Amino acid sequence: MSERPRLSVIGTGYLGATHAVCMVELGYEVIGLDVDHAKIDALRAGQIPFFEPGLPELLAKHMDSGKLRFTTDYAEVAEFADVHFVCVGTPQKQGQYAADLTYVEAAFTSLAQHLTRRALVVGKSTVPAGTAARMAQLLADVSPNKDVELAWNPEFLREGFAVEDTLRPDRLVFGVHSEWAEQTIRSAFAPVIENGCPVIVTDYATAELVKVAANSFLATKISFINAMAEVCEATGADVTQLADAIGHDARIGRRFLNAGLGFGGGCLPKDIRAFIARAGELGVDQAVSFLRDVDEINLRRRARTVELGLDLNDGSYRGTKVAVLGAAFKPNSDDVRDSPALDVAASIARRGAEVYLYDPEANANAAKRHPELTYVNTLDEAVSGADLVMLLTEWNEFRQMDPEFIGSKVNKRNIVDGRNVLDPVQWRGAGWVYRSLGRP
């Protein structure tokens, strides 16, 4: 394989669009493909179809370089690239825990049919263990060129930090079955590897499992601290101090010990559920049965947040105006997939509250899922006349709120801090009734 293989990225959603643009930044020629024509039209027009800090600037930088283009045509991609990264979605199946692999199977099939020359196909999507082996067989069965090989390269980027995480990942994991595949995928990450990034070369199953294990660990860490928050609530202890104190132990570490409304997004919730489902198929369901608790602890925090608001509203949401601050599953993202904030907002609206929701970036995505809520474009509009304020996504704009100023806008000084980011002393000092999760 030449020094610089030509790359394709199949599926230009959060992961794929980021990967395509960042690989051009690293010096590769890249073609991105999606079956969603609107997405490809937007990218061709220089627009990133979602909010990700730094990505629009990087796309603009490379738009006219001749090194980046977008298409909906698999034949064009197969003809162009030496290495194909498959980045399509693997959402949770409707009404089940298992991952829906329809998109992965469709993408591999469409690509394989057109592969007339030697190529490495690299799976990046998060998949249940065993999928890569099946996709390798699919390539062998369908591809007209029998020199096509498969590698699995799970992705660990975080939304909101996607550019940084792609240009400077903390590790690369390559599941490969041949020397050629290893050398080829190394050549597709040469600048990152030269920069000192650790590389773990392994088999398909390990590569697939590294990804779900990492997300399971992160989800468990969050649910652990949220379980401690439940105990703190019963004892009058303070979970943020507890997290600081145990976090000083380097073996534990303070990161991912922020108690509050819990985890959401397009990854952690569906990945632990898909892991539970796959472990069941493999006959090792007991090995990961703790993940059911992790999921339940996480969902209980949403219910608890609704209850805290209810307490402050004297037992009923009916006829009250509630300002909900945040809809995205975390700050610096417009992603509302399995968002705890949006879930809580919808739940209190069902109980009769008039919800005024403001998110700096996610209003449009939230409105597609919950059109029954009222969306406003400023913090001011959200809190004006509110009987209760609920901070559910910790955008900086909300962290920095002045309790006096916000207090001058609301009808009643009642606040639920669902992310434990405000200073209770300061807010109570300004006459607010302040409630949070796991703090007295």
Ligand SMILES: NC(=O)c1ccc[n+]([C@@H]2O[C@H](COP(=O)([O-])OP(=O)(O)OC[C@H]3O[C@@H](n4cnc5c(N)ncnc54)[C@H](O)[C@@H]3O)[C@@H](O)[C@H]2O)c1
């Ligand atoms: N979002 C993240 O931060 C992140 C990080 C690491 C891993 N992942 C994993 O990456 C995968 C993609 O996640 P995402 O968040 O980018 O999803 P997404 O829904 O934003 O993007 C998926 C894209 O694939 C396209 N697609 C579907 N079928 C296709 C086909 N047959 N051919 C070509 N394109 C097709 C869709 O139109 C969509 O644009 C998932 O497996 C996810 O678990 C995501």
Ligand SMILES: O=c1ccn([C@@H]2O[C@H](COP(=O)(O)OP(=O)(O)O[C@H]3O[C@H](CO)[C@@H](O)[C@H](O)[C@H]3O)[C@@H](O)[C@H]2O)c(=O)[nH]1
């Ligand atoms: O201490 C914490 C840390 C996070 N969260 C929540 O956990 C969720 C996930 O946060 P984060 O992991 O930062 O976001 P993602 O972008 O979903 O990234 C996760 O999922 C990706 C997709 O699989 C992986 O690539 C990343 O490594 C993994 O961190 C969010 O709802 C956060 O609000 C907490 O409640 N407390």
